[in-house]
Amino acid sequence: MCAANASLPESLYAADGVRALDRCVIDDFGTPGFELMQRAARSAFRQLARHWPDARxxxxxxxxxxxxGDGYLVAASARRQGLSVRCLAVADPARLKGDAATAHESAREAGVAIERYDGSSPALLGDALAEADVVVDAMLGTGITGALRSPFDQAIAAVRESARPVLAIDVPSGLDATTGWIETDAVSAAVTVTFIGLKTGLLTxxxxxxxxxxxxxxxGVDPATYDRVPAVACRADWNTEARHVPVRRRGAHKGDCGRLLxxxxxxxxxxxxxxAAEAAARTGAGLVTLATRPEHVSAALSRCPSLMVHGLTHGNELDALLAKADGIVFGPGAGQGxxxxxxxxxxxxxxxxVLMDADALNMLSSRAPGKHDNWILTPHPGxxxxxLGVANDRVSRDRMDAIAxxxxxxGGVVLLKGAGTLVLSGNMARPALVQGGNPGMATGGMGDVLSGIIGSLAVQGLSPSRAAVMGASLHxxxxxxxxxxxxxxxxLPMDLIDRLPSVLGEVEGVRRPPGDQ
Incomplete structure (x- = not known):
């Protein structure tokens, strides 16, 4: 369902999957653990130098x-490059074992002065933050489970309050690397450099x-490593999905391009x-019919005269329209009356x-559940x-589990909205996680536009799961x-609709039907 692009890999892993990858690299392919740690530290320091070249x-x-251990080696690299380094041990160095203990000793040998921070002296951390041009977070990584404990809670709060730029190593401390949930608090990083396996929690x-x-x-691990540990999701964005835009024949007519109701x-x-209707029309459906309350007909035709608009008072008036439709979008603003x-x-x-959204989903939630393979459900977390009949935070705590x-x-296809939209259906080996979007989408009507886009793609010959992944990426x-x-x-939602032709047109420009100039 997904393909990788140049910036980030396709496969996404849970925290335990990344740990399994680490063990595979060490045990099956013979790479010493300390060598991996050194590679990670060199990579992290390169990002520090790249993003903050003037930091001293x-x-x-x-x-x-x-x-x-990664952090101690980054401190050693920074010291060797002539930077002024303060290193605070938020966990007692005496408890370090194995490669982490070796890294600690390497930092000391490089001349790094390591100070113990146990939470009892806030001034120590406060002074260090005040002096810093950049902070390297190597406190918890993928090791967070449950609520933060002292002194990590104090350290994370202080870093956030300082507003100093942060380079997080592997995962910002406090963030669940698998679910993307923050139980108590988390470091807010400017850059996160993550290793070996891309963690789902960073993207959703x-x-x-x-x-x-x-x-x-x-x-630089052996590519065969990734054959040994299954990914839990795959990443998608417009770069990976644009190749699926339907190509129209020169002789195509409106009936060939799908009839959406x-x-x-x-x-x-x-x-x-x-x-929803205008977004569907702008995404290429050949015929878009809007069935709505009679009071809305004039406004709809004034806004988008290419629509066929029918004012309906009773459900039996819908039957004739259903007979002519290839697919349906149902629910935006439909009410539950x-x-x-x-x-x-x-x-x-x-x-x-049938794409079910908004009030359609709320009406379904009050009925006995039943599987429908032709459904595309597009719920937000609420x-x-x-x-599912659970509290809202149950969904947010583990979005992967919720969509499963x-x-x-x-049944059918489920698209769980939110940052790092997830899509799953029975014919997909694993969920797709859609990257892209921005905080401006947190306004009413954005979901209605998404419904129209996906519905339009579904009647143009794309499978429901492909229409959902591609539609979310296009949106x-x-x-x-x-x-x-x-x-x-x-x-505003209308701004997205206005951009759809240009986004799609770029793809059409490089994939013209044979014979077009």
């Missing part, structure tokens, strides 16, 4: 285990909030209906692809929690381009 004062915070949930720019280094817009929610319930009754029997449960319960790309002009706070 470096503060390195080291924990226990191999993450702390709260991970994007604190990871900053993510840089990956495989440390958008059922949306209870009284007072006509905007949601129009956003009698009008929406009547529409849902008819939609449930439709055999083509809707996902209602569909949703797919098992409801994020359009938002990122629109934000360059509009910023984040001023970004």
């Amino acid at each position: 004062q470096v503060l390195v915070l080291c924990g226990a285990g191999n993450n702390g 949930g709260q991970g994007p909030d604190v990871a900053g720019e993510v840089v990956f280094d495989d440390l 958008v059922i949306a817009g209870e009284r007072g929610f006509g905007g949601a209906a129009l956003l 009698a009008w929406g319930q009547q529409m849902l009754q008819r939609v449930m029997a439709f055999e083509g692809p 809707e996902a929690a209602r569909l 449960q949703l797919e098992q319960r409801y 994020a790309e359009a938002a990122d381009r629109a934000s360059l002009e509009k910023g984040f706070m001023g970004l």
